[in-house]
Every structure is written in structure tokens, then in C-alpha cells.
Amino acid sequence: MALIKEIRQRTGLAIGVIAVGLILFLVGGDLLGPNSMLLGGQDTVVGEINGEEISYEEYVNRVEQIKQNYQRNTGRNPSENQLYSIREQAWQALMVEKVFTEQYQELGMIISDAELVDMVQGKNIVAELRQQLTNPETGEFDRQQLIAFLQSLENASPQQRAAWAQQEKVFADSRLRIKYDNLLASSSFANSEEAKLQHKMENAVADVQHLFVPYYVISDSAVNISDSELKAYLKEHSDRFEVSNARDIDYVQFNLHPSGEDTAAVVQDMNRLVADLKSTNNDSLFVLRNSQISTPFRTYRPGDMLPNTLSSNVEFPEEGKVYGPYITDRSSYVAYKVTDRFDGTPRMRASHILLSTEGMEGAEKEAVKQQAQDILNEIKETGNFAAAAQQYGQDGTARRGGDLGWFAKADFVEEFADATFAAKSTGLMDEIVETEYGYHIIKVTELPQTSSVKLATLELQLGPSEETRNEVFRNADYFAANSGNSQEFKDNAEEDGYRVMSANGLSPNARNLNNLSGARQVVRWAFAEASVGEVSEVFELDNAYVVATLKSKTKEGDASLDQVRSQVLAEVRKEKKAAKIKENLEGKESLEAMKEVYPEFASLGSTPDLKLNSNTIPGVGFAPKAIGAIFGLQEPGEMTPPIQEETGVIVAKLNSMTPAPEIADYTRYQNQLENTSSQRAAYMIMMAVEELADVKDYRYKFF
Incomplete structure (x- = not known):
């Protein structure tokens, strides 16, 4: 009896241990991680916005809301890439809530x-x-x-x-x-002086000769640079050498490629399924059950391109026929069956230029109509609709030349739809169309079409089998288990013939290692867990296993000289070489005489049509300071001083200057500047908000 009692007591303990183990397994490693609340961790802040801390709970709740919307709308769980996008949407939503809501209220x-x-x-x-x-x-x-x-x-x-x-x-x-x-x-605005300057930048032309002396005419050994000079340069230009929170790692990649046996098995399955697809009476259900892509049955309407693998092999796919299998660039085998050809909802394509009249009445509205008529007349003369759309268009289509893509009649308001679908030919429409949004100038690019195709797609991925995966994992696991530190990592890789790759300057939110995608878990390990010299466990990525070692950590802030020594050295060396070149050119009265100082390496050239809005000189390269100096010259024959640029020293002589012609109306240039500014507004607003709100993102510690 005593023995039975002892067994029962031990069994109770064992059950308790197993239960706790199961809970830890189901909840995940985060419960015992560095941010674990179970073990007293206090780091539950995922960021700061406008001085307000964002808790892990608040952020995850917002992510969950967006995730549930995604699941309701699509009927499926998000992939890892889609989940990343959802997290970004949640973060943006919190920024809007914490920053923009206050702005909305102030503006009413x-x-x-x-x-x-x-x-x-x-x-x-x-x-x-x-x-x-x-x-x-x-x-x-x-x-x-x-x-x-x-x-x-x-x-x-x-x-x-x-x-x-x-x-x-x-x-x-x-x-x-x-x-x-x-x-x-x-609110973007350009005044008349800015418009005149833009006109000058685009139309003033300088005919110049130029001498270019590259820095390599002076050897590196001829320039002595002390640490004190490097430190002085870094101190003076510290804003150019700030470093971010970053990590440097080395890693070995164990690729997951299908074996010959894996390929043979997929080909066998594909041939069997293609035979079944030919005989089935329910194409859509068949590919939904057997195809390994998310949308295997789809209707292609006018304007939709058939899959390239099909169109490049078959000129006109016939209804009822099966084509393939073909091998794709996605490492898969694919076959297609045209289930039906039918006349669907008519769709057409057009471009427009919208001049808004929202909130306008009377004379103000009439002035917009006259402006639209003037633009229409201008397009009839120039034939360049896209350029006019970019210059005058007042909606989101302006940046793409007014293109609306393919659309059905029901997609637009009645007046616009009636006018476009009544067109008898492609080209610019003679009349302006008025809708509740304003006046539209319209160019029809494709007349209404109805021919549609239902296509069943059978696709099987060509990937490694479980046996192949297990074999590759065993190799990776053995390598990781026998590499206790960075030195052993390198030694073992060399001994086993594995290539060690480096990923330097990883940011906290990086998702890739060089060209290796889906590596978020490796990056998170480097930032949240690893110490310098530590070797990781085996990480499973989409197409490879990875074992990594952490080389170094960099904290955000001003860089030390050791961190940016090579960059600072290069800049100081250029300055010293430029000074020597300028000193040697001093006193020479012509470009030809200057060339004789460095006859083998200096080059003479000429540019008869240099414009102020250029930033490069043909045969020289990027040279904005030199171009600015050239347009500051007053008389033919006048020369610039030697100018230090990125790759060498430039001296230019003005042959002639053709000023921009005076014009009566600079409105075109004013509109051009305003449109450019307005198109960048959303991006600039977001950048300004993040800076002013002092946004700090710590999500990399958790995701």
C-alpha cells in the first residue's frame, strides 16, 4: 500500500510538471523571454508617440482588430508577409490616432x-x-x-x-x-519669382569648356593624415556620421533544394492531375481541391492579362482544352484549362484631367470651365495629354498621366460614364464633361470590350520533401551544436566547406538577410537575445535553414571614430588631395596650361548645352557645385576657380551664355512647381509628423 501511495504522489507531481510544460509549449517562448511578465519583466512598451508610451497590450489589440477584418474579408488567415503589413497598418493607425486626431479637431x-x-x-x-x-x-x-x-x-x-x-x-x-x-x-504654392527661376533653370544654356583632375592623380601614400585630423573632421561633420541601432552578423545558409526524387514525385503527381483535369466536368472544384495557389479559378476580363506562362506558349487558348504542364520561374509546374469564353460586362480604358469645382458657384465655376477649355485647346495643339495631366490634373491620376485604367460603366458617376461609353473611337474627346466633381478633359485609350475568359489553373510547387528537409536540418543542427562561439563557427564552416556570409548594419525592423527573405526571427534574435560572439540555434526560413553568430552591436547616436574610420578617412583624404591639386593649378591662366600639370590623367572636355537644372557634366559626372559656379560667371572667357567635387577637381571656362528667353506668362512653371510639391505632400507630412511627434519604435523587441 505504501508503494501505491508513493506512486500516486509521484504521479500527481508528474502530471503537474507535464501540465506546466504543455502551457509553456502552447503559449510560446515569449513567456520566459526577456520581456516576460511572468518572471517580473517590465519591458512592455512597444514605442512612444508624441510623448505617450504605447503598451504591448494596446498595440496587440489594434493588430488583432485589423487581423480580424482581414480574416472576415478574405476568409483566410494572413501569411507572415501579410501579418507584417497588418502590424504596420496598426502602427500607422496609432500614429494617426495619437497625432493626427488632434490636428483634425483643431481644424474642425x-x-x-x-x-x-x-x-x-x-x-x-x-x-x-x-x-x-x-x-x-x-x-x-x-x-x-x-x-x-x-x-x-x-x-x-x-x-x-x-x-x-x-x-x-x-x-x-x-x-x-x-x-x-x-x-x-x-496649400502648396509657388510665387512668380520661383516660377521665373524654374523657367531659367530649364531654359538657360551655357556653352562651356571644363578641365577635370581626378583625385587618383595623387597617391594615397602622398597624403599624411593623423588621428587628430580625423577626429577634428568627425567633430565638425558629426551630423553626417550618425549611426543607428544596428547589428552585424555572420551566418551559414543551408539551402532547401528539392532532390531528384522530389522532382520526379511532383512530375508524376502533375501528370496524373492533368489527365484528371482533362476529363473532369467541374473544373473550378477540381483546381480548388488540387492546386497549390490561392486563386486557382479566375475570370479574366477586358484589360486583364492572361498568365504569362500561358500566353507565351499558346496564342489563342481554346475553350475546353488543357495546356501544359509548364515549369514556371516560381519553381512550380502549372497547367491551364479554359473553362468558358463569354461576353461579360463591357469595360473600357480612358485617361482624364479633372479640374475640381467642389464648393464653387457662379463666376468662380465658370472660370474653371474656361481654364478646362484652354487646356483642351492646348492638348489639341501639342498632342501631349499625359504631360498636361501631370501639370494640371487635380486628383490622384495626375501623377500617372491621368490614366484611369480599365473600368465598367457602373464604376463612375453617370455623366462621366455616359460620355466615355458613347465614344465611337479612341483619342481626345472634343467636349468637356461636367460632373459633380468638376470638369473633365477625357482621352479614350481603349473602346468598350466584352470578351472574358474563365481559367482554371492547376499548379504544384516543386519543393523539398520532408525527407530532404530532415537531412538538411540534421546538417545545420550538427553545425550549430558544435559551434560554441564565433571562432568555432568560422573554423567549423571552413572545415566543412560552408560559405560564411555577412549581414552588416541590420536595422531593428529588417526582415531579410541580404537576398534571403523571411528572416525576421534571425534579426529579432540578434537584437533581443544574443550577446556578441554567441552562436544561434537553427532557424527555419522559407527556403533554407540558417545558423548565425553575432559579430557586433551598434547603439544609436553619434558615431565613434572607430565605427566610421574608413568613411572619415576617405573624406579627409579627398580634401587634402583637392588642396594639393588646387595649389598645383594656381597661377595657370588657361585650361590647357592646367592640363599640362597632370598630362596623363587630367581631361579637357566641352559641353555646349549645359543647363542649370542639371546636376552632372558629361564626361565628368556628378558636379552640382561646379554647375552652380558656371552659371554665376558673367562674361565669355571667364573661368571658375578650381572646385572640389565628389571624384575630383573641376575648372570651367564660359564660352557663351544663352539666357532663358523672357515670356509673358510663367503660369506653366508655377503649376509645375505646385504639382510637384502637392504630390509629395502626403509623404512629407508623414515624415514631419514622425519627427515632431518624436516617434520611437521598439516593436523589434517583440515581433
């Missing part, structure tokens, strides 16, 4: 109830909703699906209604950001 910017209704069920349904509610048969947005969904919300569960309310908030926040960006973009 809102999304009204009527505007929100229009975004989710009116004439201007947001693109995200259009993509979510697409008819799989036609590939077009299905308004009936939207109506049915909105009606179903009346009887939906509280969780479903809450999810829709959250989705509407996302739409509203996105629209507010667009309004804010557009507001600042529309």
Missing part, C-alpha cells in the same frame, strides 16, 4: 453621417468595400451583395454589428487622413 474636420452613408452605400463607395463585394462570376462590384449585407445587420449579433461599426470607423479615419493630406497639398 469631420466625416458627416451623410458622407459616411455615401461611402458605404451611395455613389462613392470606398474601394475597400468594392473589392470585398465582388461577384465571382463577373469580377465586378455587386451592389446587391452590399444591400443584402446591410439589411442583414438588423438581425445580426452584437459582435457582428460591433465589427461593422469598427469597419466604418476605419473608413472614416482613412477619409479624414485623405482630407487632411489634400488640404495641405492644396
